[in-house]
Amino acid sequence: MIKKGVERFYLILIFLFLYLPIVVLIVLSFNNSKSRVIWGGFTLRWYQELFTSSMIMDAFKTTLILTLTASILATLLGTMAAIGIHSMRKNSRAIMLGATNIPLLNADIVTGISMMLLFVRFTSLGFHTVLISHVTFNIPYVILNVMPKLNQTSRSTYEAALDLGAKPLYAFFKIVWPEISSGVLSGFLMAVTMSLDDFSITYFTKGAGVNTLSTMIYTELRKGIMPEMYALSTILFLMAFALLLLMNMKSSRAVKQAEHSEHV
Numbered sequence: 001m002i003k004k005g006v007e008r009f010y011l012i013l014i015f016l017f018l019y020l021p022i023v024v025l026i027v028l029s030f031n032n033s034k035s036r037v038i039w040g041g042f043t044l045r046w047y048q049e050l051f052t053s054s055m056i057m058d059a060f061k062t063t064l065i066l067t068l069t070a071s072i073l074a075t076l077l078g079t080m081a082a083i084g085i086h087s088m089r090k091n092s093r094a095i096m097l098g099a100t101n102i103p104l105l106n107a108d109i110v111t112g113i114s115m116m117l118l119f120v121r122f123t124s125l126g127f128h129t130v131l132i133s134h135v136t137f138n139i140p141y142v143i144l145n146v147m148p149k150l151n152q153t154s155r156s157t158y159e160a161a162l163d164l165g166a167k168p169l170y171a172f173f174k175i176v177w178p179e180i181s182s183g184v185l186s187g188f189l190m191a192v193t194m195s196l197d198d199f200s201i202t203y204f205t206k207g208a209g210v211n212t213l214s215t216m217i218y219t220e221l222r223k224g225i226m227p228e229m230y231a232l233s234t235i236l237f238l239m240a241f242a243l244l245l246l247m248n249m250k251s252s253r254a255v256k257q258a259e260h261s262e263h264v
Helices: 001-029 045-052 056-085 090-105 108-122 128-150 156-162 167-195 200-205 211-219 227-263
Strands: none
Touching: 001 200, 001 227, 045 056, 056 128, 056 167, 056 211, 056 227, 090 128, 108 128, 108 200, 128 167, 128 200, 156 167, 156 200, 167 227, 200 211, 211 227
8 A cells, every 4th residue: 555655656756847847837828927936917918929929930930841841751761761671681680770779879969060060061051951950860760660560560461462463562552551650650750859849950050040949949048038938838738739649549549449350
C-alpha cells in the first residue's frame, strides 16, 4: 500500500514538472498585465495583438513553410533511404544505421556551424540553406521510425506479388506501404516537431531577412519577453495536443479493428 502511494506521488511529481510550466504559460496568455506575478484580469488582448503583429506573423508563416516543406522532403528521402538500408546485407546495414545515428548524437551547434561553413564556401545563406539543413537533420529521425516497421514486413510476400505479375510500384503500395505507413507518419510528425522548434542549426544557416519563431524570440528576448509570445506558444501547444489526440484515436481504432477481425 505504501509502495503504491510512493509510486503515485512520484508520478504526480513528474507530471507537475512536465506540465506545470505549460499551465503557467497558458494562464499568462490570458493575463491583462505584463507582469508575470500579478494577475490583471482575464483578457484576449495578447491574442489580438499576436494576429495583428506583422513581425510575428511573418516569422510564423516562414516557420510553417519551412517546417512542412522540410518534413515532407525528409519523409520522402528518409523512407526511400530506410527501404534501401533494409535491402542491404547485415554488415552493410549495421554500418549505415551507425552512420544514421551520428547526426542524432552530434551536438546541434556543431552541426549548425559545420553546415554554415559548407554553405558559405559554395553559396550565400538564405531560406534555401535553412531548408537543406532541416531536411538533413530530419532524415535520420524518419529512417529510425520506418526501419522497425520494415523489419516487421515479410519480404517473401512482396516477392510473391512480383512473381504473380504485379509491377514493383503496385506491389509496394499494396503490400509494403500498409505495413510501414504508421512508421512513415510517425517519422513525419517527429520531423515536424524537430523542425518547428529548432534554433541552433537555423540560427547558423539562415541569411539576412530570414526569421523563424525560434530566432525571432531569441532576438526579442534582449528587449524583454513579449506577452504575445505566451499566446503564440499556447496556440502551438494546443495544435500539437489536438494532433496527438487525433493520432491516439486513430491508433485505438486500428487496434480495435484488428482485434475485431481476429475474433471474426
